[in-house]
Amino acid sequence: MVRYDVAIVGGGPAGSATAITLARLGWRVLLADSTAPGRFRVGEGFPPSARSLLNDLGVLDGFLAAGHRRSYGNVSVWGSDEPHMDDFIFHTHGQGFQLDRAVFDSQLRAAARQLGVSVHESTRLSQTPDEDGFRLSLARDGQEQPAHCRWLIDAGGRPAVFARQQGAQRLSDDRWWRSTCCYTVRKVPTKMAGPWSRPSRTAGGTAYCCRRENDW
Numbered sequence: 516m517v518r519y520d521v522a523i524v525g526g527g528p529a530g531s532a533t534a535i536t537l538a539r540l541g542w543r544v545l546l547a548d549s550t551a552p553g554r555f556r557v558g559e560g561f562p563p564s565a566r567s568l569l570n571d572l573g574v575l576d577g578f579l580a581a582g583h584r585r586s587y588g589n590v591s592v593w594g595s596d597e598p599h600m601d602d603f604i605f606h607t608h609g610q611g612f613q614l615d616r617a618v619f620d621s622q623l624r625a626a627a628r629q630l631g632v633s634v635h636e637s638t639r640l641s642q643t644p645d646e647d648g649f650r651l652s653l654a655r656d657g658q659e660q661p662a663h664c665r666w667l668i669d670a671g672g673r674p675a676v677f678a679r680q681q682g683a684q685r686l687s688d689d690r691w692w693r694s695t696c697c698y699t700v701r702k703v704p705t706k707m708a709g710p711w712s713r714p715s716r717t718a719g720g721t722a723y724c725c726r727r728e729n730d731w
C-alpha cells in the first residue's frame with residue numbers, strides 16, 4: 516500500500532495550492548479530485564492582487580501565457596442598491612482576468628505533478644481513521660485502490676464532506692442562493708460590451724454577467 520504524509524481531498528485552487536506548498540517542503544502528497552480533467556466550470560473573476568499568490572506558487576508565467584481573458588474592472592452591488600465600480604487601473608498589480616476555470620485548475624494540478632505530487636483525477640477519495648492517520652480508498656471507474664496518509668486535508672469545496680465527518684459544523688451561511696447560466700447571444704447589448712463583469716437587477720436579486728468570448 517502506498518503511504519503518503521498527507522492526502523488532499525479536492526483538486527480545486529485550494530487543494531492544488533496546498534499540494535504545491537507541501538511538496539516544496541518535501542512532503543509526500545496525494546491529491547485527489549472527483550472531476551474529470553477539463554470539465555467545464557463557470558468562468559470567474561480573478562482580481563489583480565491574486566497575481567502575487569500565483570507568483571509565490573511559481574505558476575504566474577504559465578498563467579499569463581494561458582490566454583485567460585483580460586478584465587479591466589468589476590461593477591458590483593453588495594449591501595446597498597448603489598453599484599460600486601472597481602477599475603483595475605487603480606490597482607498596483609495591473610489587469611485582472613476572467614478565468615477559464617478548466618484551464619486554471621489543470622495548470623495548478625500540472626504544477627503540483629511536476630513537484631512530485633501524486634495527482635488522481637476522476638477519483639473519489641474516502642477515508643477511515645486508524646491509529647496513525649487515515650486509511651484511504653481511491654475509487655475510479657469502479658476500481659478501488661488503497662493508500663494511507665498521516666494527515667488529511669479537506670479542500671473539497673463547499674460541501675466539506677470530510678470536515679463534517681470529523682465533526683466540523685457550519686457556523687454561518689449566506690442567505691443568498693446562487694445559480695449560473697451560460698447564454699449564447701447573437702447581438703450583445705452595448706451596456707454589456709467590454710471586458711468588465713457587470714451586475715444587473717432581477718426580480719429575485721442581482722445577476723453578475725460577463726462575456727465569454729475573447730473577441731474585443
Ligand SMILES: Cc1cc2nc3c(=O)[nH]c(=O)nc-3n(C[C@H](O)[C@H](O)[C@H](O)COP(=O)(O)OP(=O)(O)OC[C@H]3O[C@@H](n4cnc5c(N)ncnc54)[C@H](O)[C@@H]3O)c2cc1C
Binds near residue numbers: 524547550640676694
Ligand atoms: C457561480 C460562482 C461564481 C463564482 N465567482 C467567483 C469569482 O468571480 N471570483 C472568485 O474568486 N471566486 C468565485 N467563486 C468562488 C470560487 O469558485 C471558490 O471560492 C473556489 O472555487 C473555491 O476553491 P476550492 O479549491 O476551495 O474548492 P472547489 O473549486 O469547489 O474545488 C473542490 C474540488 O473538490 C472535489 N471534491 C469534493 N469532494 C471530493 C472527494 N470526496 N474526492 C475527490 N474530490 C472531491 C470537487 O469535485 C471539486 O473539484 C464563485 C463560485 C461560484 C459557485
